[in-house]
Amino acid sequence: MKHRTLIVLPLIALVSGIGAISCSSKKSDRPTVSIPKVSPRQSTAQWLKTSAKITWLRRQVSGRYDGASAWDNIQATSAGIRAKRSYYGNAPGGSVTLDARMLTAMKILAREGYSFRVTSVAGGSHSRTSRHYAGIAFDVDMINGRKVGYGNPYWRQFLRRCRQLGATETLGPGDKGHSTHIHAAWPR
Ligand SMILES: [Zn+2]
Incomplete structure (x- = not known):
C-alpha cells in the first residue's frame, strides 16, 4: 500500500501540472472545442x-406545405429544436417539444x-383541444404497405401495442373522423 501511494502521488502532481498548463493556454485565442x-x-x-420502416408525410393531409408536416416535425426534433404547429383552422400556431414516450413507442413499433406512414404529429388542424398540439399524438394512414381501413388487418393490433406502450387515447376505423387513419395519443 505504501509503495502505491508513493507512485500515485507524483502522478497526481503530474496530471494537475498538465491541467495547469492547459488552463493557462486558454488565454490564447484558440477556439474552444464544444461537444x-x-x-x-x-x-x-x-x-x-x-x-x-417509417415514412413521414412532407405536407399536411389537407395538401398544405407550412413547415409543420410530420416530416418537418421529426426533422426539427432530430436537430434538437421544437416542432412547428400549423396556423390554420383550429391549429394554434407556435411550436412544441415532441413527447419522448411517443417517440420511443414509434421506435419500438418499427423495431x-x-x-x-405518419401523416401528422404536431401539425395540421384537428379538434380544438387535440393532443396533437401538445406534441403527444400522431396519426398513421398506412401500415405494412396497406391503407388503414376496415380491410387492413394490422391497425387494431398496432393500436393495441400503442396502448401497451402508454397511449391513453386511440382512435381508428369505427370512430368518427377516423375511417382512413388511426390516432394514438399519450397523457398530458
Ligand atoms: Zn390524430
Whole structure:
C-alpha cells in the first residue's frame, strides 16, 4: 500500500501540472472545442427519421406545405429544436417539444416489424383541444404497405401495442373522423 501511494502521488502532481498548463493556454485565442449534447429525445428522433420502416408525410393531409408536416416535425426534433404547429383552422400556431414516450413507442413499433406512414404529429388542424398540439399524438394512414381501413388487418393490433406502450387515447376505423387513419395519443 505504501509503495502505491508513493507512485500515485507524483502522478497526481503530474496530471494537475498538465491541467495547469492547459488552463493557462486558454488565454490564447484558440477556439474552444464544444461537444454537442444530443438528448435521448433527439437521438430517438434521428433514428426514426432515418428508419426505412417509417415514412413521414412532407405536407399536411389537407395538401398544405407550412413547415409543420410530420416530416418537418421529426426533422426539427432530430436537430434538437421544437416542432412547428400549423396556423390554420383550429391549429394554434407556435411550436412544441415532441413527447419522448411517443417517440420511443414509434421506435419500438418499427423495431418490432411494423412499417407505417405518419401523416401528422404536431401539425395540421384537428379538434380544438387535440393532443396533437401538445406534441403527444400522431396519426398513421398506412401500415405494412396497406391503407388503414376496415380491410387492413394490422391497425387494431398496432393500436393495441400503442396502448401497451402508454397511449391513453386511440382512435381508428369505427370512430368518427377516423375511417382512413388511426390516432394514438399519450397523457398530458
Ligand atoms: Zn390524430
